Amino acid sequence: MKILAVVPAYNEEECLEGTVSSLQNTCPEVDCLIVNDGSKDSTWDVVRRNGFNGACLPINTGLTSAFKTGMKYALRHDYDAVVQFDADGQHLPAYIPVMAHELEEQGAAMVIASRYLDGTVKPSGARGAGSRLITFLIKLTTGAKITDPTSGMRMYNREMIRLFSTAFDLAPEPDMVALVARRYGKVVEIQATMQERQGGESYLKLGNVIKYMSRTCLSILMSRFLR
Amino acid sequence: MLPVYLRVLLVLGALFALVVVGRQVKKEKILVEDAVFWVVLAAIFVILAVFPDLAIVLAHNLGFMSASNFVYLAIIVLLLWKVFTNSGEISRLKTKVNELAQEIALAHMDEKEKPEDDR
Numbered sequence: 001m002k003i004l005a006v007v008p009a010y011n012e013e014e015c016l017e018g019t020v021s022s023l024q025n026t027c028p029e030v031d032c033l034i035v036n037d038g039s040k041d042s043t044w045d046v047v048r049r050n051g052f053n054g055a056c057l058p059i060n061t062g063l064t065s066a067f068k069t070g071m072k073y074a075l076r077h078d079y080d081a082v083v084q085f086d087a088d089g090q091h092l093p094a095y096i097p098v099m100a101h102e103l104e105e106q107g108a109a110m111v112i113a114s115r116y117l118d119g120t121v122k123p124s125g126a127r128g129a130g131s132r133l134i135t136f137l138i139k140l141t142t143g144a145k146i147t148d149p150t151s152g153m154r155m156y157n158r159e160m161i162r163l164f165s166t167a168f169d170l171a172p173e174p175d176m177v178a179l180v181a182r183r184y185g186k187v188v189e190i191q192a193t194m195q196e197r198q199g200g201e202s203y204l205k206l207g208n209v210i211k212y213m214s215r216t217c218l219s220i221l222m223s224r225f226l227r
Numbered sequence: 228m229l230p231v232y233l234r235v236l237l238v239l240g241a242l243f244a245l246v247v248v249g250r251q252v253k254k255e256k257i258l259v260e261d262a263v264f265w266v267v268l269a270a271i272f273v274i275l276a277v278f279p280d281l282a283i284v285l286a287h288n289l290g291f292m293s294a295s296n297f298v299y300l301a302i303i304v305l306l307l308w309k310v311f312t313n314s315g316e317i318s319r320l321k322t323k324v325n326e327l328a329q330e331i332a333l334a335h336m337d338e339k340e341k342p343e344d345d346r
Contacts, residue, residue: 035332038328054336055332055333055335055336056332056335057328057329057331057332058328058331058332059324059328061324061325061328061329062325065325065328065329068325068329069329069332069333072329072333073333073336076333168322
């Protein structure tokens with residue numbers, strides 16, 4: 001099974017090297033593509049200095065477009081699966097083989113690395129409340145039970161790679177999970193733990209959380225009727 | 228009945244708008260195909276200023292309290308529609324720019340893969 005890890009990177013000079021090195025050491029059979037999304041810092045230098053496999057977007061286009069670049073690469077180089085992997089070191093590469101196994105075994109369209117699947121860790125704080133609300137909305141609109149819809153570590157099968165490369169409006173975000181569960185196939189979760197980010201700044205600051213969550217919830221509801 | 232000085236003001240305003248639009252076209256700041264909307268809008272204002280009875284009769288027949296209410300509503304609807312179509316056009320432009328950026332990034336990779344002898 002040919003697997004590609006797509007690592008979108010925007011101003012991630014601090015943690016990119018550590019993240020990709022640990023990815024390559026833990027899973028040498030998994031190919032890696034870093035998509036530099038028009039970073040203003042030395043992210044691209046880090047890629048070149050280490051000889052990493054990287055694509056460099058000439059302008060900052062956002063996570064969705066950066067990820068789409070990776071999906072197009074995967075489609076053109078005939079990969080069987082793509083795993084969406086954060087550059088900040090939150091995601092642990094050890095779970096990639098587990099996800100791949102599950103993807104094949106279950107014939108799933110997508111596998112999500114969930115922090116909350118076995119129930120030992122509960123979503124907490126403002127983000128936790130938002131996460132529960134999204135879980136509830138997905139259950140309501142699709143019937144699928146997704147314990148961790150905001151997890152950024154997701155693996156996609158061939159059909160999803162094709163879909164992402166060609167779709168007009170498909171973002172690697174929780175609302176897409178709902179759309180996939182309803183229209184394109186099975187969404188499976190595996191239990192995983194995640195680390196605190198190793199450096200740089202998170203996009204999800206408290207002010208943004210409310211904006212992000214309400215946008216996502218509305219999008220899930222709109223998708224239910226329009227897509 | 229619309230006072231004469233207001234009608235003159237309306238005509239002058241519409242003519243001024245026409246001049247502004249024309250100048251932007253000439254300076255290549257807007258495509259002719261996009262300027263058409265504004266030219267037609269200005270022309271409608273001129274017609275309304277010259278024949279205000281058009282708006283008054285139409286408003287009366289549709290049951291509006293006054294012609295100005297009707298004219299305001301019509302303009303607001305028109306502008307909302309214009310803003311919405313602009314939104315759609317911006318969406319499509321965004322997508323196209325992103326698409327181009329992605330293809331540039333991927334094409335650069337292919338370039339590097341082929342010749343092994345860079346420096």
